[in-house]
Amino acid sequence: SAQFSPQSETHGPCQLSKAPRVSMQPLKRISDSQRQFLLDGVQQNLRSDGRGPFDYRRVTFELNCIPSSTSSCRLRAGDTELLLALKCDLAKPRLQPDAGHVQVTVECAPSVSVALADSSTAEDWGRRLSVLLETLCASDSVIDRKALCLLPHVFAWQVHVDVLVLSSGGNLLDSLALALGAVLSETLLPKVEVIEALEEGEEVQLKVDDRPEAGLRFPMKQLPLCVTVAQISGKFLMDVTSEEEICAEAMLCVVVDGKTGDIIGLHKLGRGLFDVSALPSMLERCRGTAAVLVQQLDRELSLPAALMR
Numbered sequence: 259s260a261q262f263s264p265q266s267e268t269h270g271p272c273q274l275s276k277a278p279r280v281s282m283q284p285l286k287r288i289s290d291s292q293r294q295f296l297l298d299g300v301q302q303n304l305r306s307d308g309r310g311p312f313d314y315r316r317v318t319f320e321l322n323c324i325p326s327s328t329s330s331c332r333l334r335a336g337d338t339e340l341l342l343a344l345k346c347d348l349a350k351p352r353l354q355p356d357a358g359h360v361q362v363t364v365e366c367a368p369s370v371s372v373a374l375a376d377s378s379t380a381e382d383w384g385r386r387l388s389v390l391l392e393t394l395c396a397s398d399s400v401i402d403r404k405a406l407c408l409l410p411h412v413f414a415w416q417v418h419v420d421v422l423v424l425s426s427g428g429n430l431l432d433s434l435a436l437a438l439g440a441v442l443s444e445t446l447l448p449k450v451e452v453i454e455a456l457e458e459g460e461e462v463q464l465k466v467d468d469r470p471e472a473g474l475r476f477p478m479k480q481l482p483l484c485v486t487v488a489q490i491s492g493k494f495l496m497d498v499t500s501e502e503e504i505c506a507e508a509m510l511c512v513v514v515d516g517k518t519g520d521i522i523g524l525h526k527l528g529r530g531l532f533d534v535s536a537l538p539s540m541l542e543r544c545r546g547t548a549a550v551l552v553q554q555l556d557r558e559l560s561l562p563a564a565l566m567r
């Protein structure tokens with residue numbers, strides 16, 4: 259059958275991601291008998307936790323759990339647990355004179371895997387995840403960086419997103435994207451008025467209105483949600499466990515805009531080949547899954563109605 263390989267540049271309107279290839283569960287092992295048991299179950303549409311092939315595990319959020327941050331979130335999904343904190347500071351524009359800066363940093367605790375007890379391995383894995391998450395979910399097409407600039411060459415918002423992965427029970431990328439989307443959607447930037455100097459030699463001054471009701475929503479063009487599909491023995495699963503990830507022949511991360519339902523990106527995980535003949539039906543199913551995730555965000559995080567349009 260036809261196969262999908264990472265050398266393809268685009269698929270329809272979707273851009274294939276150039277982000278680094280990342281294994282979502284580092285160096286975990288299962289026995290041959292465990293592998294065979296899992297594969298036999300998949301063939302019969304049975305999973306070890308009783309879910310259907312496309313069912314997600316329960317996701318819970320705890321917002322504003324880190325008081326020192328601008329906004330934060332603690333997410334639990336199955337055996338996955340992570341903390342995400344966002345901080346905003348005003349500083350001189352860095353990369354572009356008329357745009358703010360957004361940086362995503364992912365760190366993995368040694369509790370994620372025994373392999374991460376080695377600090378260099380943990381740093382490398384975290385660095386790769388940081389690039390992947392920023393590429394898929396915090397690029398210029400997602401965040402309006404120019405709207406983060408208050409005064410060109412002088413003041414712009416510098417946004418730092420720090421993620422700590424405490425444990426991973428599989429499907430980590432989807433959880434990271436969901437937590438990032440929740441925090442960015444809940445972030446309010448203080449209303450800041452720039453008072454320019456009236457006389458030569460005077461400095462530019464800032465007038466800050468820190469009332470929550472005066473805050474400005476974070477400038478998001480899109481609400482990217484990752485829905486990863488794993489191919490195992492010719493079958494397709496979503497929200498895979500770490501054991502299922504090990505048995506997967508190929509995995510494809512589909513990035514869906516939660517605002518419009520459009521597919522805005524694809525990223526292939528690992529080295530296996532994905533059956534491209536199943537791609538159209540899987541893309542439609544991913545769109546449906548993303549719509550359910552948006553409903554959960556709306557229900558649990560009380561996102562504004564404007565964001566859902």
